[in-house]
Amino acid sequence: MVDREQSHSGRNRTPPARGDDGIRPLTTAVSVFVLPFLAAAVVLLYLFPADTERLFAWTIQPPLTAMVLASAYTGGIWFFVQVLRQGRWHRVRHGFPGALLFATLLGVATVLHWDRFHFGHISFLTWATLYLITPILLLAVLVVNGRADRGRPDAIDTTIPWPVRILLAAFGVASLVTGLVLFLAPQVAVGSWAWDVTPLTARVVGTVLTLPGTVHLWLLLDSRWSAFRWMFQAQLVSLVFLNLAVALSREQLLWANPATLPVVATLLLSLVAYVILYLFCERRARRSSNAGAL
Structure with a gap:
């Protein structure tokens, strides 16, 4: 799915000018900088969630929280790619x-919980x-x-x-408010x-929840599927890893807490809803293209 003004590789071939819809060199450089981290x-965090005391910047307990943060990062990888x-x-x-709100909140959380971190560790x-x-x-x-x-x-x-935009924006507001x-x-x-959290890990989980909320609010101003297609792909990647993390760490869930069932159900239903919405919009785009070719 490539527009007529773009080469097959998806890269710009001419110097960008204002209003040309091009990616600036700074944007490319920041993406290259962030991806390895x-x-x-x-x-x-996803493959060794139980070893954060030894391997990571701070000890994350239970391991499910480490996997939740890693799930957000998987979506970030897809996005910056x-x-x-x-x-x-x-x-x-x-x-x-x-991404700006996410990075800012994690930076603030780091300062607020400075004593929880492994000073001197690489x-x-x-x-x-980074933050x-x-x-x-x-x-x-x-x-x-x-x-x-x-x-x-x-x-x-x-x-x-x-x-659909109103519904997604409402979901985004709920996610953003919950996260904040x-x-x-x-x-x-x-x-x-739904699982054990400390003030620091609660802030981390909240920060993760702000991501879909911030993206969805733009639906009130922009109706183009092409402006959200790759954002939704990134969110789908995150949701797949999130639901897998919950399934793999189900013994860490606190089913006696009232929040547990709604949190788990929301994650699963969100994945199903995103898949349906993505396929629906892709089908509309193909139909529109076919109609225009007639």
Whole structure:
């Protein structure tokens, strides 16, 4: 699914100008910078979640929380790879505000819980450096690349129906509000969340929940499927890994807590809903393309 103005490789062949929908060199550089850190974190947190005391910047208990954070990073890997592949700003632009909020909140959480970290450990030095620098870099990307979107759809594209956009935006608001509550008042989750959390890990879980919320709010302003297609792919990747993490760590769930069943059910239903929505919009885009060719 490639527009007529783009080469088969998905990369720009001409120098970008304002309003050309191009990816700026800074955006490319930031994506290249971030990807190795995300990949390393996924390996450490998803494959070795019980060894964070030895391997990671801070000890994460229970291991399920480590896997939840890693699941968010898997979606981040998919997203930043698409930034490098797609070559069109409007296809990835709505992911950057969420990434900026995510990185900023984790940076703030690091400062608030400084005593929980493994000072001197290479992973701590990497973590601290990353979350001090990345918010600044992501903000710079939004400033430098922000006006490149021409507001045009792709050659093969469709509009997301208004009722679907409203529904997704409402879900996004719920996710964003829940995430911010967990971050700003983590004590409400201690002892009542679906699994054991501390103030720091409650803030981490809350930060993860802000990601879909931040993306979905843009649906109120932009109806192009091509502006969300790759964001939804990233969220699908995260949801697959999240649901797998819950299944693999089900003994860590606290079924006596009222939040457990709604949290687990929401994760599973979100995955099913995203798959259905993705296939629905892809089918609309193909039908639109076929109709235009007649």
